[in-house]
Amino acid sequence: MIYGENVTSEIQIRNFNPNERDAVDAVVRGAWAELIDLMPQGDQLAARLGSLTEHADQSEIIVAELNGQIVGAVGYVGAHQPKPNFFQPDWPMVRMLSVAPGHRGLGLGKQLLEECIARAKRDDAPVLALHTTAVMKAAQRLYFELGFEQIKDLPLLFGVPCALYTKAL
Numbered sequence: 733m734i735y736g737e738n739v740t741s742e743i744q745i746r747n748f749n750p751n752e753r754d755a756v757d758a759v760v761r762g763a764w765a766e767l768i769d770l771m772p773q774g775d776q777l778a779a780r781l782g783s784l785t786e787h788a789d790q791s792e793i794i795v796a797e798l799n800g801q802i803v804g805a806v807g808y809v810g811a812h813q814p815k816p817n818f819f820q821p822d823w824p825m826v827r828m829l830s831v832a833p834g835h836r837g838l839g840l841g842k843q844l845l846e847e848c849i850a851r852a853k854r855d856d857a858p859v860l861a862l863h864t865t866a867v868m869k870a871a872q873r874l875y876f877e878l879g880f881e882q883i884k885d886l887p888l889l890f891g892v893p894c895a896l897y898t899k900a901l
Contacts, residue, residue: 745843748793748805753785755802756795760784763804763830770867772891784828790814791827794847796840803835806844808851818886818896819861824852826862829871841874849878852901859898866893 748756761781768778784793784805790813796804807827809815819825826848831840852860863886864871880897888894 742799743838743840743843744797745847746795746797748785748788748795750788752795752802753788756785756793756805757782759802759805759832760828760830762832764828766833767867770892771865777890784830787814787827792851794844796831796844798835798838798840804831804840804844806830806848808848810851810855811857816863818863822857823859823861823898824848824855824857826860829862836870841871842878845874845878849899849901857901859900861896861898863889863894863896865889865895 764777764781768775771777784807787807787809791807791809794806794808795802806829809825809827811822811824813824815825815827826845829841829844831844849860860880862875862880864875866872875897878899880899882895882897884896886894886896
């Protein structure tokens with residue numbers, strides 16, 4: 733993390749470029765690595781950490797760039813795009829919100845999520861949805877802060893409880 737500097741002006745939230753796939757995948761792997769040991773089926777999660785860029789043709793990947801380095805990423809999956817069946821087809825969803833561990837606390841996750849909210853509004857969506865697990869405590873605080881509400885429990889995800897959240901738009 734960078735201390736004593738005003739980094740807000742140096743952060744750029746923008747669309748992903750396909751030639752950045754390796755950088756985005758590295759951020760996702762780094763962001764989710766600590767969760768693998770907390771999940772009984774963490775090895776299955778580890779095998780899927782490249783799925784954000786693998787599904788780039790079915791979603792909008794948004795990155796957070798700081799000083800020319802990608803330090804965060806998220807997928808915005810629009811209405812009627814492939815997604816797990818517990819999401820309504822007309823709901824856009826947030827996929828794999830990720831911030832590199834060394835860059836947390838700068839508000840990057842919030843900015844990435846706010847960009848997903850803006851895109852859902854752009855698309856005239858009724859809600860924006862996501863799913864998360866109980867082990868993602870910081871992410872859950874952010875979701876509640878930005879107005880998401882838990883609407884139902886879902887089957888276990890990688891061996892831990894999972895829930896569906898939505899934000900009315």
